[in-house]
Amino acid sequence: MIRLDAVSKVYGGGIPALEDIHLHIAPGEFVSIVGQSGTGKTTLVKLLIAEERATNGRIEIGGWDITRIGRGDVPLLRRQMGIIFQDFKLLPNKTAFENVAFALEVAGESRPRIRRAVTQLLDIVGITEAAHRFPFELSGGEQQRVAIARSLAHRPKILVADEPTGNLDTLNTQEIIRILKKINEFGTTVLLVTHNREVVNDLRRRVITLDKGRISHDQKTGKYVI
Amino acid sequence: MIKKQENMSFNNHRASFFIVVGRVFRYAFQNILRNFGLAIITISILVLSLISVNTLLAVKSLTAAAVHAIEKQVDISVFFVPEATEKQVDEVRAYMAQFNSVTTVDVISREDALAAFKARHADNPEILKSLAVLETNPLGAIVVVHTKDAKDYKVILDSFEKQTQFNSIVQRRSFEDRGKIVERVEFLTARAQDGALGLAALFALIAVLIVFNAIRVAIYTQREEISIKKLVGATNGFIRAPFFIEGFVYVSVSVGIVAGIMHIATRYIDPFLGPLFSGGGFSLHATFFQNSGQLFGIELVALLAITWMTSVIAMRKYLQK
Ligand SMILES: Nc1ncnc2c1ncn2[C@@H]1O[C@H](COP(=O)(O)OP(=O)(O)O)[C@@H](O)[C@H]1O
Ligand SMILES: [Mg+2]
Secondary structure, eight states: OEEEEEEEEESTTSSEEEEEEEEEEOTTOEEEEEEOTTSSHHHHHHHHTTSSOOSEEEEEETTEEOTTOOGGGHHHHHTTEEEEETTOOOOTTSOHHHHHHHHHHTTTOOHHHHHHHHHHHHHHTTOGGGTTSOGGGSOHHHHHHHHHHHHTTTOOSEEEEESTTTTSOHHHHHHHHHHHHHHHHTTOEEEEEOOOHHHHHHHOSEEEEEETTEEEEEETTOOOOO | OOOSSOOSSSOOOOOOHHHHHHHHHHHHHHHHHHTHHHHHHHHHHHHHHHHHHHHHHHHHHHHHHHHHHHHHHOOEEEEEOTTOOHHHHHHHHHHHHTOTTEEEEEEEOHHHHHHHHHHHTTTOHHHHHHHHHOSSOOOOOEEEEEESSTTHHHHHHHHHHHOGGGTTTEEEESOHHHHHHHHHHHHHHHHHHHHHHHHHHHHHHHHHHHHHHHHHHHHHTTHHHHHHHHHTTOOHHHHHHHHHHHHHHHHHHHHHHHHHHHHHHHHHHHHHHGGGOTTOOOOHHHHHTTTHHHHHHHHHHHHHHHHHHHHHHHHHHHHOO
């Protein structure tokens, strides 16, 4: 589902943020990516969603070589992936409902279908009651659940989450991880970047550890090793 | 599994044009209403910029009208000796009328001149009494010449002076004392027009810079939203369109408001201008709104061009990733 061959990324001539990354993630996997701050985790995510281009190597997603993806094709790639961030990245002037609907509106979906899909998605993440509130009227946990609903709008085969629980307390963290596990059970490949030792250890799934831009460990049912 | 063509969950259809247009319009108006404070500020800046430019344009047409009014009061009057015959007077009239720059030549007959003199001094019995003592009309006929332009008087007067055959019948010419005025008027005309035009250009430049900056700030405050929209798969056009529509709304509303303000302001000023233009009939309102469609049309198009160009430049940075 995701394949990286000898990928490296150097920002503006500095030291490499990622170096010689070889990675293969099969469909349906739940992979945690851990590592100290500044070791290139976010850079890896940005390469996967084509926010940055690799300096060297080759990146393939679902059989699509996106290494040199054209600007016009980027929206098409992103509509097929779910993306979640630590800071939620909701549109502040749109309600929870509108935020989720927006992801479908950009793809030209019809109104009735959007209404049905969004209602269902908000139900899945338990935000039905707060559907018409604006982000500032929602707690951090609720905002992240709206962001997850949005990321699922296109029923993505791949979900990438960059420290989605970084701003949340333990209870909300558990809730978000529970939802991610559920999504994974339905067949979506999940890539979870996290700092949270307990989360990783509880998951007992594959763990990839980055260290100074290189993969230092890749364990089948891993533990947080740093 | 993931393809370039989108076919993951829903039907693989191209977005209908009308759905997309409807959506970007909805986003634009939602954004205006939900950022109402920013909308008010943006419109205020546009309105103030437009008012400064339009005020100068009004001042320019006011100076032009004032200069014109002064010029109209300038004339050449040729006073004849009482003995001059009608034929001789008519020769002078014909001589004056041959100049291209001359607009009107009026002949005031001896009788009319006397009647006007009496009317002018109706409240002065001394003068009237001494006039009655005379048996004959002491006044000669008068020829009054108006030209298109104040600077033409000198040319006409110079060539008139060379016509020595008229010397014996002409008592005096009234122009000498007004020559200075004409020179001053010409001088002021040139200065006033240059000044108003220069100021208008300066104000327009300042207005453009202010608008440029206001748009940049407005887009800067929304840079986060632009990047979020990109992350969820919006195309650049889909992100830009609502901004353009918003710009169009702001600009049209501002031009409308300014047209209204100029309408009220010139109407309000007009009564105060009446006494300044003794000829009467001058209306700043009428003059300013003579080509109002063209004037405000140009302002609308110019502002749209500025705001749209600025939007494109300001957004480019945030649309990169
Ligand atoms: N846009 C950028 N320009 C230059 N350097 C960057 C940029 N983004 C990240 N870096 C650098 O790349 C390295 C990896 O950053 P990042 O991928 O954000 O790490 P992590 O997410 O693991 O904390 C860091 O040294 C960081 O300073
Ligand atoms: Mg990071």
